[in-house]
Amino acid sequence: MLIMINIMKTKQNIESLLSHREKVAWLSLATLAVTFGPYLIAMAANPPSRPLPDLRTMSFFASAAVAHLVLLGGGHLWLRMRFPADARAPADERDRAITLRALGAAYYVLIVGMIVVGCVMPFNSAGWKLINTAVAMIVLAQLVHYGVAAWSYRRGWHG
Amino acid sequence: MAKSRIANQIRTLRFLNGEMTQAQLGERIGVTRQTIAAIEARKYSPSLEAAFRIAEVLGKRLDEVFQWEPAANQHESCE
Numbered sequence: 001m002l003i004m005i006n007i008m009k010t011k012q013n014i015e016s017l018l019s020h021r022e023k024v025a026w027l028s029l030a031t032l033a034v035t036f037g038p039y040l041i042a043m044a045a046n047p048p049s050r051p052l053p054d055l056r057t058m059s060f061f062a063s064a065a066v067a068h069l070v071l072l073g074g075g076h077l078w079l080r081m082r083f084p085a086d087a088r089a090p091a092d093e094r095d096r097a098i099t100l101r102a103l104g105a106a107y108y109v110l111i112v113g114m115i116v117v118g119c120v121m122p123f124n125s126a127g128w129k130l131i132n133t134a135v136a137m138i139v140l141a142q143l144v145h146y147g148v149a150a151w152s153y154r155r156g157w158h159g
Numbered sequence: 160m161a162k163s164r165i166a167n168q169i170r171t172l173r174f175l176n177g178e179m180t181q182a183q184l185g186e187r188i189g190v191t192r193q194t195i196a197a198i199e200a201r202k203y204s205p206s207l208e209a210a211f212r213i214a215e216v217l218g219k220r221l222d223e224v225f226q227w228e229p230a231a232n233q234h235e236s237c238e
Contacts, residue, residue: 019193093190093209
């Protein structure tokens, strides 16, 4: 019983330590990992061989995108219901400094990705390879964005 | 990430100000409770404006709330 109470108290402390935007960053990282992670791994391990439009691959991509949307939306809704005051609070100067840092880091990843996909790959690739590389670069940029934000909240960032 | 070299007495001063909570202080200066916790733990250096506001709410001068800690080697070379 005492162990249970301690676990509950620790859980509450952790929940109250994290700001709303940090929870959102962790939620976004988790949803990206569980939805687009399997999709991109499957595409890398077994690249689609049929020409565009390949309905099987397209439906796989659509299911990953819809699952991501549903999980992210559900997570946001749960956070708003569980911590309404935190969710309503506007972003403060620390949130803005961390967002700026996270977006700055993700920007470089996205730029490199777009140069690779838009300027280099069209000379030797096409179809799903091009599409999936673009998806992978966007997912990577998002992972960097939310990863840097979550890391900055946890480890500290002095703006 | 290394801790900020700006030390602070916010926790002590909160207790001396009628055991003010982090949430109350945050509300009065316009930041979240978690940001006050991060400032106290030296995980975030507040802007100059936020620092002045904190000092104002706690009824102290800025240098009574925040102190600059010189680096160890810099301190030795000064001596």
